[in-house]
């Protein structure tokens with residue numbers, strides 16, 4: 001067996017043009033800019049145009065990541081997309097992205113793990129690279145959450161936005177991706193979920209059921225902080241890493257207060273945490289690659305640094321990736 005490592009050769013991201021500010025939301029629901037900023041850190045979010053979909057946002061991010069990697073779509077031999085808001089039930093969003101990129105034949109599929117979708121996708125693609133079964137993998141997180149949000153529910157609509165982010169992974173003799181750690185626990189389903197699918201509730205939806213994703217915000221908050229703390233301990237211990245060796249924490253961008261709690265646990269000053277949530281809200285599976293790409297492009301994340309990615313989302317699902325960039 002030819003065991004190697006996967007390294008990040010390039011990153012890219014994309015946010016739709018239309019911006020929805022907290023002031024805009026003040027006109028839609030009973031809320032204030034001050035409430036949203038102090039409880040979440042969010043200032044604005046981007047909303048996909050009517051003709052945009054998860055695969056079209058993914059295409060923009062993927063093309064930018066390929067350019068940054070010095071690669072072309074023809075080089076890609078694996079596509080894994082994390083998304084909660086696929087274009088269609090099938091074909092899967094990975095295959096739709098493959099078609100948009102004008103390539104054919106390589107495995108292309110989607111991973112469903114809510115906000116953790118990107119880290120789950122990254123973990124899978126890492127294994128393909130390590131086993132020598134892929135040489136140029138496109139890993140994407142892409143979401144049109146605005147389509148499943150109830151815009152009359154102030155408790156949730158202020159939190160979410162649309163966007164996409166992508167990594168190109170190529171093989172290397174040295175890491176690269178040092179480790180990924182993934183977890184799921186369906187006991188928490190009722191704390192955060194979307195109530196309609198295909199084999200469950202489809203007829204209600206066809207009958208005109210209205211509403212959006214459902215969340216017990218307080219409970220999600222408490223469980224997220226507790227779980228992310230345990231995840232950080234697990235990741236550092238299993239890899240023999242000390243807190244102070246981490247150059248950047250790149251957390252799921254859901255809520256500034258959850259991010260702060262995780263940084264405290266890591267004993268990491270906020271100057272070492274990549275935060276972009278103010279710009280786009282919670283973009284679920286897209287949030288980590290979006291934040292990562294932003295920090296690469298503005299020069300914060302540099303080659304050789306040790307990075308910790310951590311995520312938490314519906315399911316619950318949670319996971320981390322330890323990366324030497």
Ligand code: ACO
Pocket residue numbers: 030031032035036039040115154155156158159192215216217218219220221224252254255258282312313314
């Ligand atoms: N504007 C003004 N008031 C609001 C709003 C709003 N947008 N939303 C809720 N309120 C009110 C509530 O009605 C409540 O009023 P009441 O006291 O009169 O009943 C009051 O504010 C407090 O509500 P709480 O839900 O207790 O507020 P909390 O401090 O918990 O903040 C929040 C809510 C921001 C949702 C928080 O619980 C949170 O961030 N939870 C995590 C949610 C999350 O990040 N989910 C994303 C998916 S999972 C993930 O990605 C990690």
